[in-house]
Amino acid sequence: MDISVKLQNWLLKRVSHKDSALLTSKSIYILPTKEGIIYAVLVILILSAAINFNNSLIFFCAFLMAGIGIISMHMTQQNLLNLQFSIAHVTPVFCCQNISLPLVISQSAADSIQRKNNSAKYSIAIQFSHQQALNPSQSSDIFLQKLTDVRYGEQTLLPLSSPTTQRGPFELPPLTISTLYPLGLFRAWTNIQLNNDAVIYPRPSKKFNHVPQSGSNSEGQGAKGRGFDDFSGFKSYQPGESLKHIHWKAYAREQGLLSKTFSGGNNHEYWLDWNELSGDIERRLSQLCRLIIDAEDQGDRYGLIIPGSTINISQGQLHQHQCLKALALYQVY
Template sequence: MSYAPEQASVANPQGWRARLRGRFQRWVKRRIPPSRSVTLDQKRIFIMPSRVGFFFLLCLAVMLLTAINYENNMSYGLTFLLATLFIVAILHTYANLAGLGVHAVLARAAFPGQQTEFDLRLERGGKRPRFDLRLRWPESSEQRINLADSASEVLRFYLPVGRRGWYHPGRLLIETTYPLGLLRCWTWVDLDLCAVVYPQPLASPELPGQAALAGDGGALPMPGSEDFDGFRDYRGGDSLRHVHWKGLARGQSLQSKLYVAHAERDRWLEWEAFAGLPVEQRLSHLCYWALDFDRRREAFGLRLPGTEIRPDSGDTHRELVLTALALHGVERPA
């Protein structure tokens, strides 16, 4: 029965492929660790012949065998000249990436199902121009750029995001086949750049608790205020300016005018307002009401387990509240 594991590995090739891929990814992570800013050097760059390069080498081998068979000096000279061209191309292809600077700039937040924006900056590094640089993340489209006239360039990528929390786009692939296409030089860079994914807004009929209070505030008696609210019976100590003299002249009882001011009530988005619902559903409801209050330009606060954001309004406050909802119970990816 000692052959059982061997048979299992043969029967399930995807298993050993996954293990091999995991080992390779761990090796790349040790060799090129995550960083917000990377300068490409010999340790971070890989180079191999491209498909055209392998065909070129095969042609060189055939030409060499032909030259040996026919003992033709012209064939020897052409074969060695092309081999020298291949060796020189190795140096130029490697130099097209060596010294290039890659810097993380920005990762914009988004809602599930939307596309988020990742910005990064490429720096030429010295006076050497860079040609035919190709960059892409696993789920983004490829961008090509030349750094000849400018020392740096900002690139913008759009990637679809999934569930709430942190979204990490993976390793950025940078490659080039300049100048002859015979060799492929590339690297995988982890820019340690993550985007925040907000909860999916989910409407609810009403917001339980204090946050559901309608109107701009509650009416409170404020002597001397400009807002007239009616009459009440005269009380000793009332200002004579507030006495309803016209009513007294018409034979009515002595009354005082009542003035009020509206005191703003604090709106709070409470975690316990949706008790009994699953965590994601609670966060989605709170996200909906946060956007609703922001749309109406009303001040509101947020209370989550371990987090309290005082009532306020504006774009900065909205982003603060949505980020707190997005990262509730979520750890930043290692």
């Protein structure tokens, strides 16, 4: 096995989870690239030519190039120093969809003292570590190496995308942050593993017929139940209600914000119960997932019963998320 791959695997074992990773000189590794080694050979070649021809100017050039090499090493390391990485809020996805994780890159405060006028970081490469470890040369289709500049005082948002294979909390694989800048003679890199709040819902099953048990404790259906189909009157606007339903004309007449109410035709209320379904755990979760999506789409009010937890009847985005999250995290430790 390649030494660099071995090294990388060894380093990856030492990566610790963090909410936010700050790159310090302790955590940055640096090694010459293949080109860097050729450059060193070139400098030695020029130096031996200088000795051989006894030529002072060639001596000077060899030394200047050596100096450039040394300083470029320092600059390559500096180019990663004090960068800070974290993951912003992640939109949950269903299993087997690609998840997009917004990586937030910024320069840490301490670096600001360095050079207020010019302390941008150039060509920072970000990639999943395992890709680099497995095929260092071959870039997989899933996530290519991404490059970005980071200006001082600005946050750079880089969407990482990754396929998902499993419901539950999403564990972001370790990332390798690297740079070749300025001359490509050295590669500075570090591995980070970031925590995130991403949840992957179970994969919804195909549509299927299921007659859910009606909500036993539901209070009256019909006229009182609110829906979207038939106009039934006005009520005062509550924050959170759809803006479409505001009676703007009344607002223009300075009668305050009124919201139109509708009586729904098929306004149902029911429980989605684990026990009513059959099959193994994943199958039931998939089916429940499908039912929740459909219920939310139809504007029904629904509750969820799974072993160990019950979520009361309600509706709306947040409710849906709670239900799906409960499914996602079911028996995941």
